[in-house]
């Protein structure tokens with residue numbers, strides 16, 4: 001009876017779980033799974049007549065980053081994992097809620113949102129307010145590393161210890177989880193975005209070539225590498241604007257250059273993992289030696305980051321099956337299971 005009742009409730013529920021990320025926003029609908037995954041970008045008008053009216057959201061708006069005409073600007077409302085532009089974040093959340101509910105405006109869902117573990121009270125309030133104003137009936141918060149651990153299928157409620165490293169666009173979250181709680185966590189505001197900025201900066205300084213953030217990200221995703229691999233050096237053609245002549249130019253860049261360009265960010269991530277290991281209580285550290293560390297978030301897809309961490313820590317390192325959706329799936333699983341939710345929700 002209970003199973004049938006739950007299934008019916010699931011079918012008709014409006015409840016959502018949102019991974020409100022710096023780079024991507026994912027929406028999980030109860031009973032359906034992840035139904036939306038779009039870049040956290042909003043294009044708004046800037047001219048006085050249409051000021052702040054939304055022109056595009058998500059993938060369409062991301063296409064416009066760095067290439068908008070004078071009266072439109074493409075904004076990323078999330079910076080370093082938290083809301084930097086309230087009005088725009090609210091417009092984005094509202095758009096996504098309406099999109100997954102097929103634009104039926106009267107639906108006021110209960111929403112669970114994954115937030116970085118280092119988030120301040122003010123930042124928590126900002127996330128809640130934005131979601132409430134965007135139409136949520138009730139907003140529950142869950143820490144990203146906990147959501148990542150649930151999504152990666154780790155046994156969070158057992159008295160064994162699990163370590164998760166979630167590398168997103170704005171933040172890297174390192175957490176040690178045991179018995180349904182976070183025993184230790186550290187949130188570093190260095191992740192994919194700062195790698196992109198470092199790549200653009202390197203190309204500007206070395207070649208006098210200006211490239212946009214989308215190009216820098218594409219370079220990272222194509223030939224980025226965390227571990228020296230001189231036998232397999234890859235090259236890519238990069239298009240940008242010559243700083244001296246002002247004329248568009250193409251040049252070839254190789255993976256070793258990119259590895260060095262992002263080494264400061266990679267070192268910061270490795271250092272944060274090492275500090276977490278040092279601060280983990282001995283009983284739990286013994287579990288990590290056996291169980292290793294799970295990597296999630298889009299940054300986990302950076303080539304050979306697992307290899308580097310394995311070498312630096314001497315521990316088994318695994319990359320979650322779908323690192324880009326782990327947090328959304330974990331938040332959704334919490335939404336689907338009230339016992340998990342009660343255990344892991346934060347206030």
Ligand SMILES: Nc1ncnc2c1ncn2[C@@H]1O[C@H](COP(=O)(O)OP(=O)(O)OP(=O)(O)O)[C@@H](O)[C@H]1O
Nearest residue numbers: 021022023024168169170171192297298299301302
């Ligand atoms: N193949 C890849 N190689 C390297 N980096 C990648 C790859 N695919 C995605 N990324 C990076 O992953 C990041 C996005 O990851 P994710 O969607 O998990 O972050 P987010 O949840 O939006 O951010 P945050 O958790 O910081 O709020 C981006 O910086 C993106 O460039």
